[in-house]
Amino acid sequence: MENSETPYPVRKKYRIKRIAKRAHYDKADVNAIIDASYLCHISFTQNNQPSAIPMACWRDGLYIYFHSANKGRLSNQLVGNSVCISIALFDGLVLGHSAFNHSYNYRSVVIHGQVEEVADEPDKEAAMRTFMEHILPGRWSDIRPVSQKELRAITVMRVKLEQVAGKIRDEFPDDETDTPNWxxxxxxxxxxxxxxxxxxxxxxxxxxxxxxxxxxxxxxxGRLRPNKKK
Structure with missing residues (x-):
């Protein structure tokens, strides 16, 4: 059973290094970022060349899911191979004293793992229902049932959430030391x-x-925005 109070077991090489105080590894915070995103970017290597594809994504338990055309170039490349998945949510402009002290507030997640295929048709249908009910609750029961032909036309994939690092900036600008009264x-x-x-x-x-x-x-x-840090 998933325990949202425990952190993800992130290996050292995948942990946040720059401004580590903004790092988040606990499941509750990280999962909330994943659940708030409609899109992720999946990065992989093909023919010794780097590639990144934006895709719809959703989470169910300890897995992040996505889908593509069945037996297409993308699914053939991803299934069984390692990927890096990134999610970024833009939360605001941060305006400081100088151009150097301007920034963005954001929530982000980076996931490393191996892609698995969800091959069983009932499991594929269940995954797509979870996707639809997450994005637009009530829609699945309001549309016609999915057909076997449609299920065979897609490849549903997932990556286990283990090597997962979140990072959040939700602050006012950094302190100004040169001209604080500008x-x-x-x-x-x-x-x-x-x-x-x-x-x-x-x-x-x-x-x-x-x-x-x-x-x-x-x-x-559905995030409740806390008061910004002074």
Whole structure:
């Protein structure tokens, strides 16, 4: 059983080195970042050349999942091989006294591991249902059932969450030592992902008003923002 209070067993070579005070290895903090992200970037080596692909992702327990076309170039390259997965969430502009003291507030995660294929069709369907219910709760039961043809057309993959390092900056600018009284505005412009009203497809939508789970949708980033550190 997953214990969110225990840290991930990250090896030394994968631990945060620069500004290590911002590192997070506990499952609760790291999982929250993964769960708040719609996309990840998967980096791998192909023919001795580095590559990185943005992909939709989701977490279920101690695994991060993603999918692609079945037996395509990407899945053939990834399954059974090691990858590096990165996630970054932009949380705001940090405005300091000088250009050097400007920064971003952010939450990020870097994952190292080996890609496994979820080959069994019932497990593939369960994984896709978890994905859909995470992104838009209520949608799975509102759409037609997935077909075996559709399941055979995709490859569902996952990486076990073990070598996982999170990093968070949620602060005001660093202290100014040269000209602390310089007359310019100092602080943070927070950023959030905001969804607008749903826009019905004029040719394909066959129902009236959208259901409440669409009207009330505010996204998957449920983080309560703490007060910034002075």
């Amino acid at each position: 007359p310019t505005w100092i602080g943070v412009i927070p950023s959030i992902t905001k969804f607008h009203a749903a826009d019905a497809d004029p040719s394909r939508n066959k129902v009236g008003a959208p259901p409440s789970y669409i009207v009330e949708y505010t996204g998957i980033d």
